[in-house]
Amino acid sequence: MAAVKRPLLLKKGAEADLYLAKWHDRVVVLKKRSPKTYRLQILDKQIRTYRTIHEPQLIHEAKTAGVPTPAIFLVDSKNTAIIMKYIEGKQIKQLLGQISTVERQRLCFRIGELIGKLHRCGVIHGDLTTSNMILNSHGKIFFVDFGLGEKTPELEAKGVDLHLMKRALQSTHFDFAKECFDSVMKGYAKVVGVDASKTVLDKIKEIERRGRYVAERKEKE
């Protein structure tokens, strides 16, 4: 940690703060999970330590699955900090509104393929939002922030993961949420297969029905 120089706060997130810094002559991202004073100390420490150790493992799993993720340089569980490669590029969140419909659908299709690759290997991202996807200058899409992820083969987890993607599109990109999600699912189906993707879609519907006051339950009334 001592070797980290000139940290510059990039983003103050809900569970971690991201700094752009110099570390052994490299430009890196320092992800620091600082104590949250609103939580009980013991619960806070558990959550931060668990996520700090878990996230690099999942990032590695994702890489093995064929999904671009930042390289991890250092994991400091005592200080609940991770040092990783800085991915230069644009957040998909900023891009989606600026590009043409065709480009948008193509981009979402590719995102769907990447999610498919993760799920095929039992990697659940846990926070699939367009802020957690970065397009670099070589046209590669990187997935970041696996802090809420898990490794599980369960259908339920895949369903929730994609449900979150859908919800993120609805709340942030409401003008073209449906079109985007449809493209995501097409890309997803290409990787996991049409039948498997249909099973997940059914699961998503089931998950949505569990929520309160949801439109999906109307058909049952």
Place this chain on the structure above:
Amino acid sequence: MKTRKTKEHYCLGIESTADDFSIGISTFSGEILANVIDAYTPLEGGIHPREAARHHAEVASDVLEKALTISGIKPSMLSLIAFSQGPGLGPCLRTGATVARALSSYLDVPLTGINHCIAHIEIGKLKTGVKNPVTLYVSGGNTMVVAFDSGKYRVFGETLDIALGNCLDVFAREADLRQKPGLPFGAVVEKLALKGRKLIPLPFTVKGMDLSLSGLLTSATTLLHKEQYRLEDLCYSLQETAFSMVAEVTERALAHTGRKEVLLTGGVAANKRLQSMIGSIAEEHKAEFDVVPSEFAIDNGAMVAWTGVLAYICGITTPIEKSYVKLRWRLEEVEVPWLQ
């Protein structure tokens, strides 16, 4: 009482989505003149929709009379009738809607159907003065983080299964705790939690901006029936874990939207521990933090009346033939032109 300007217009709002039957009266400029709430308290178990609806029908005329007396408004002075059209329990909603339709046609004034969740946010803004907040709305039926964007309120996070208030209520009932009339079970849990010392590990389930409370409830009740922990410690652990979850989701929405105001509302907003947690998050993000006063945080008619005014000013009325209740009316479906 009757020294008001003759030019002022008045809206009467009816709330009956769940266990409370309430009538509120608001001026068109946002002065709340009456807010009478009559809660149905079941002798045992949770809210039975039919029993709650029977309660509403029984108390409706008394509540109406009380609201008119307190406000000093004569029925003939009303310009608008607003009612909670959804979401909620069918029989309860229908009782309120029936009263609303009757008043509207008898007085020959327009009717406007209001989304209950939006009413909670609008009254919160009116009462605290916040303008464009991230709202955490936690009650027996809802747990959601909401913010306005481009014409509509958007849900940034919510429970994937049961609501926070529901989670606390069911746990309290499983523990055979007695509910004080007029106070939610959550208040009993809160009191016991103050005497808790030991944090018992319980599942912490945050999924992106959403969260899940059903596993937490199952775990807590299982441990309760094993009788190996003090009830105070269980209440404490249940609260700490559940509140930490909603707090994290709120913080995520705050970081995501970059808003500078946080509003806490709904029945569970009265919980002091939850208030301190959300307050701490707001402080860390240099945002203003406000809690809706209890009377306006629980289900109440005033919020419906005030939101009715906002809708009516933008030309939104509900003809009687379209005033059927909407049990699962999501707030993202509603256009809110008064916030353009």
